[in-house]
Amino acid sequence: MKSACALAAVVGLASLCVAAPADLGVWMAIGDSISHGTYSHSYRWFLQKDCIDNGVGFDAQGYLKGCYSGAFSQASYRGRAFDNEHCAQFNIWTDEVSGARFRRLTSVSGLQSSNIKNWLGVSDKLTPDNKGAVGTYTGNTFSPDTYTYMLGTNDLNGMRETSWEQLQAAVRENVQAMAQNAARRGKPATLYLMSVTATDKSDALAQNITKFNAWLSKEFAPSAGDSTLRVVYADVNPGLQDVTKPAGYAVAQMFAPDRIHPTDQAALLVAGNLARAMGIPGRTVGLERRAAAAFDIPSLDNAQARRQNLKPVAEGLSFASGEESALWLPWRKPVDSAVGYTAEFTLSFGNGAEGGWNTEQCFTVLVGDGRSLGRLSITEAYISWGDTILCSRDMSGPSTIRVAYVPAREEQGIPAGYCVWLNGMLIGESLPAEQECNLCNGVMMSFHATAPALLHNLATHSAAPCAPPAE
Numbered sequence: 001m002k003s004a005c006a007l008a009a010v011v012g013l014a015s016l017c018v019a020a021p022a023d024l025g026v027w028m029a030i031g032d033s034i035s036h037g038t039y040s041h042s043y044r045w046f047l048q049k050d051c052i053d054n055g056v057g058f059d060a061q062g063y064l065k066g067c068y069s070g071a072f073s074q075a076s077y078r079g080r081a082f083d084n085e086h087c088a089q090f091n092i093w094t095d096e097v098s099g100a101r102f103r104r105l106t107s108v109s110g111l112q113s114s115n116i117k118n119w120l121g122v123s124d125k126l127t128p129d130n131k132g133a134v135g136t137y138t139g140n141t142f143s144p145d146t147y148t149y150m151l152g153t154n155d156l157n158g159m160r161e162t163s164w165e166q167l168q169a170a171v172r173e174n175v176q177a178m179a180q181n182a183a184r185r186g187k188p189a190t191l192y193l194m195s196v197t198a199t200d201k202s203d204a205l206a207q208n209i210t211k212f213n214a215w216l217s218k219e220f221a222p223s224a225g226d227s228t229l230r231v232v233y234a235d236v237n238p239g240l241q242d243v244t245k246p247a248g249y250a251v252a253q254m255f256a257p258d259r260i261h262p263t264d265q266a267a268l269l270v271a272g273n274l275a276r277a278m279g280i281p282g283r284t285v286g287l288e289r290r291a292a293a294a295f296d297i298p299s300l301d302n303a304q305a306r307r308q309n310l311k312p313v314a315e316g317l318s319f320a321s322g323e324e325s326a327l328w329l330p331w332r333k334p335v336d337s338a339v340g341y342t343a344e345f346t347l348s349f350g351n352g353a354e355g356g357w358n359t360e361q362c363f364t365v366l367v368g369d370g371r372s373l374g375r376l377s378i379t380e381a382y383i384s385w386g387d388t389i390l391c392s393r394d395m396s397g398p399s400t401i402r403v404a405y406v407p408a409r410e411e412q413g414i415p416a417g418y419c420v421w422l423n424g425m426l427i428g429e430s431l432p433a434e435q436e437c438n439l440c441n442g443v444m445m446s447f448h449a450t451a452p453a454l455l456h457n458l459a460t461h462s463a464a465p466c467a468p469p470a471e
Contacts, residue, residue, distance in 0.1 A: 023057035024278075025145025028087055028119070030097055034196060035088035035150045037067030038261040043236070045082055046271030047148075052078050053284040054470075058146075062087040063119060063139040077413040078286055087119055093154050098174035099123065099181075114139060122184045143185050148274065149178075152195035152216070153260065156208045168215060175220070175231065183229045190230045192277060193220050194270070197237040197250040199259040210247055213237070234277035239269040239391035239427065244357040244381045251382075253389050269391060272425045281470035283426035285419050286412055287404065290466035292344040292459040296332045300458050305329045319349075319363075319445075319453040327455070330442035331462035335369045337407065340465035343367050343443045344402040349453035350380035352396040357381045361449040367403045367418070370441035372433040374403060374418040383422065386434075390420060390427045398456055399423060404465035406430070424468045 029035050029044050036042065044060070051058050060083035067084070076082065095101040099115035114137050117123030121141030155171065175193065182189055195213050198206035213235075220233035240262070242251045252259070254266035262270065272282065292298060300317060309325040311318040319325035335341045345365070350358060358380050365376040377384045380395050393399060400423050408416035420428035443460055447453050 023145075024051065025057070025059065026143060027058045027060050027146045027148070028062055028142055028144040029060065029148050030086075030116070031088040031148075031150030031194075032092045032154050033088075033090035034153065034261060035086060035148075036064070036090055037088075038090075038256070041262060041264045041267045042067060043150075043262075043267045043270040043274065044084075044086060046268050047274055048080075048083060049077050050271055050275040050280050050283055052080055053286065054280050056280055059083070060085050061140075061142045061144070063114060064089065079412065087116075088150075091154055094151050094171055094174040097149070097151075098177040100174055100177060116178050116181050120144075120181055120185055122181050143187065144182070145187070145189050147178075147182065147189065147191040148194065149191060150194045150196065152209065152212055156205060156212055164211070167212075168219070171216075172219065179229045179231055188229070190232060192232050192234045192274065194234050194236045194274065196262065196270070197240050199250045199252065199255050206246070206249055210249075232277065234274050236270040236273040236277075238273055239393070239422075240266050242381070242392045243352075243394050244359065244392075251389055251392050265388065265390065268429060269427065272427070276425065282421060282424040282468060283429075284467035285406060285426070285429065286409065286414060287406065287419075287465050287467040289469045290342075290461070291469045292402075292457070295342070295344070295459040295461035295466075296463060297329065297460045300455070302329060304332075313454070315454055316346075316456040317454070319447040319449075319455065321452045322450060324446065324448045325453075326444070326446040327458070328442060328444045329458060329460060331369075331460060333462055335441075335462045337369050337371065337405065339463065340405045340407050341367075341369065342402065342404040342461040342464065342466045343458070344400065344460075344468075345443075345445075345458040346398050346400045346456035347378065347453065348395060348398045348456065349447075349449070350396050350451060352380065352394045358449070358451075361447075363447045363449075363453055364445065365401075365403070366440040366444040367405070368433075368440035368442070369405070373440045374405065374431065374433055376401070376403065376420070383420075383427065385418070385420065385428055385431045388431075391422060393422065400468075402466075402468050404467070405433075406465045419465070419467075421468050424471045 035044065062085040064087060065085050097116055099117040118137040119142055179191060193216060195216055198209035216233050217235060220231050240250045240254055242249050254263050255261065256263060306328045309320040309323045310327060311320060347363065349363060359382060361379065363378040367374050375386065378395060382392055383390045402421040404419050406414065406417060406419055415430045417430035417432055419426060
């Protein structure tokens with residue numbers, strides 16, 4: 001049974017998909033510390049990789065540069081350096097971005113440099129310094145084609161409004177002010193609103209964030225709107241939201257110890273979801289796109305496959321309930337780790353929230369070349385690589401997973417490792433192999449559970465790593 005939260009996320013995401021843009025143009029990323037970059041993580045870097053992989057042009061601009069809490073570990077990707085300019089600042093509130101209010105002007109908090117009126121050059125260019133003195137804004141001005149704005153966390157942490165009606169009215173007014181100021185530039189543009197999911201930092205805060213996100217998705221649903229500015233709410237939380245928890249709670253592992261700032265893995269998912277909302281296909285990591293139908297072993301009906309306690313059914317192969325079930329499909333021809341290889345399968349099992357979530361019994365997938373292997377562990381609620389949760393997913397419905405071993409391409413900023421896609425979206429990048437293991441030369445699957453698992457298809461390609469086709 002699908003959770004209402006998961007279903008809403010899927011419906012919301014599907015409604016956002018539009019034709020892939022050829023160019024984001026001038027892109028201004030606005031927001032708080034999550035957009036600025038903390039613990040060396042920001043969705044901005046991963047979104048740029050989405051654009052690079054799909055040939056989508058962009059020019060990130062802003063009055064700030066860098067990451068609030070440290071440098072990013074990777075300086076370039078596929079020949080392009082990280083365009084690390086933005087208009088995000090830690091502890092920012094929505095009314096500061098819009099220019100409606102100047103707040104708490106100290107050396108450690110509050111918006112100290114400017115607001116959207118200054119950035120766009122449509123104000124009197126007055127801005128306070130960190131001591132509260134009002135002076136003239138002397139920074140650069142910009143004319144964006146695309147805005148991305150991560151909002152909500154600080155507004156909700158502060159919750160200075162005394163009621164939900166007041167909070168909603170304030171956010172609505174400030175977003176409209178941003179849109180009106182942007183439209184004054186006289187050129188069409190799109191503003192993508194985002195809000196991060198709740199964590200277990202506080203039950204009260206989690207409930208507020210969940211309620212806030214639900215309101216945002218309705219208030220700023222995709223529509224044509226003003227011809228000079230389109231405001232769209234993009235749900236960037238699928239995969240971060242823990243399907244086993246109350247609606248809206250995030251996977252705790254995907255957030256820093258402060259339970260506010262996303263990890264690198266979470267930033268990857270945020271960017272992938274945002275790219276989909278923009279109409280940008282999934283990442284390729286520089287690989288050729290190839291459908292599984294074109295693989296060199298494209299079917300489960302292969303004489304080389306070895307099976308244990310598997311039952312053929314109309315939908316594929318059923319892994320038996322209550323017994324150890326296994327499948328081994330060797331490569332059609334020897335693989336070369338210097339070249340890489342690919343496997344793709346579609347799987348479903350469990351009944352979701354009905355009867356409770358079983359996160360102990362794992363469907364295990366090994367993909368290797370006889371020297372080293374990668375290991376996926378899949379439960380009713382999580383897809384993991386070793387101890388790292390890649391995403392939270394209700395597996396009761398069919399999910400297509402692709403695993404590819406990608407050799408190092410250091411000149412492109414791509415280290416060796418495994419890449420994992422879920423339904424065409426990259427959820428794991430440059431994942432490490434388990435070294436010195438000769439147990440697997442091909443694809444091995446095993447499952448021992450109280451309910452059957454259904455393998456809808458399995459295909460392998462021993463000659464190269466391949467990205468999924470664009471949706």
